[in-house]
Amino acid sequence: MSRKMASSFKTTKREEIKSEILTLLNILYHKVDLERKFGGKLLRLYSTDRHHTSSEKDTTSVLPSEKPIFNANQTVKKIEHDKTDKIESLKILEEEAKQCTKCSLCNSRTHVVFGTGSPHADLMFVGEAPGYYEDIKGEPFVGKAGQLLTKIIESIGLKRDGVYIANVLKCRPPENRNPSANEIISCTPFLFQQIDLINPKIICALGTFAAQALLDSRAGIGTLRGKMYEFRGTKLIVTYHPAYLLRNPAEKRKTWEDMKKIRDFLKSADINL
Ligand code: SF4
Numbered sequence: 154m155s156r157k158m159a160s161s162f163k164t165t166k167r168e169e170i171k172s173e174i175l176t177l178l179n180i181l182y183h184k185v186d187l188e189r190k191f192g193g194k195l196l197r198l199y200s201t202d203r204h205h206t207s208s209e210k211d212t213t214s215v216l217p218s219e220k221p222i223f224n225a226n227q228t229v230k231k232i233e234h235d236k237t238d239k240i241e242s243l244k245i246l247e248e249e250a251k252q253c254t255k256c257s258l259c260n261s262r263t264h265v266v267f268g269t270g271s272p273h274a275d276l277m278f279v280g281e282a283p284g285y286y287e288d289i290k291g292e293p294f295v296g297k298a299g300q301l302l303t304k305i306i307e308s309i310g311l312k313r314d315g316v317y318i319a320n321v322l323k324c325r326p327p328e329n330r331n332p333s334a335n336e337i338i339s340c341t342p343f344l345f346q347q348i349d350l351i352n353p354k355i356i357c358a359l360g361t362f363a364a365q366a367l368l369d370s371r372a373g374i375g376t377l378r379g380k381m382y383e384f385r386g387t388k389l390i391v392t393y394h395p396a397y398l399l400r401n402p403a404e405k406r407k408t409w410e411d412m413k414k415i416r417d418f419l420k421s422a423d424i425n426l
Pocket residue numbers: 250253254255256257258259265322323324336339340
């Protein structure tokens with residue numbers, strides 16, 4: 154290797170290490186900051202390094218390797234909040250997200266898309282990331298995919314404002330590109346704390362990305378859907394993303410099967426639909 158090449162290699166390596174250290178410092182800062190606000194009760198640890206491609210194909214993994222990404226999949230003790238406490242904590246968390254500059258998406262976003270719906274929801278939907286219209290409006294699942302999600306919710310006798318809807322990422326990746334590893338790692342603590350605060354009876358992961366991210370799995374959506382999982386002490390079910398269903402209407406039947414499972418679970422938990 155020539156001296157020039159060796160020097161360039163060293164510089165690249167130095168930049169990579171610098172970037173990793175900055176990411177870890179960001180995570181640490183975020184954890185300490187949120188634990189300070191929430192009394193150290195809510196935040197779970199997670200580890201670094203992931204990439205993904207956004208696809209609903211059964212064989213596609215969004216995760217880069219076989220090593221665990223974070224321990225979000227483990228059952229944790231649920232924290233009970235009284236109603237005002239929960240609303241107040243969600244507001245603090247939303248304010249935190251609105252000020253967030255922990256990844257580069259803060260430079261291109263129009264709005265932080267924190268989440269919408271009832272803080273007391275028994276059912277919570279988690280999608281991938283805001284798209285163009287969500288970024289403009291500051292609300293998840295608007296536009297055609299959002300309209301379809303509303304129909305899906307109503308198909309089991311619930312109203313859209315009676316559930317809670319959020320994404321793994323709170324800011325839109327430019328041109329709807331796939332989120333990067335740093336973006337996911339920086340942003341997931343917001344989602345985990347939303348889940349802990351809302352404390353739904355069941356979560357529905359919408360699409361490959363959300364399912365693989367929440368379940369820390371490399372399996373395709375065709376394998377992941379149709380089963381009941383545990384996620385941070387809450388039941389979790391996987392179904393297709395509404396945007397995928399718009400492109401593949403024949404798959405709507407499978408989503409209806411998944412929604413029936415959710416409906417039956419909520420009924421068995423004495424939830425009025
Ligand atoms: S995507 Fe998440 S971590 Fe990145 S700036 Fe937005 S809120 Fe912060």
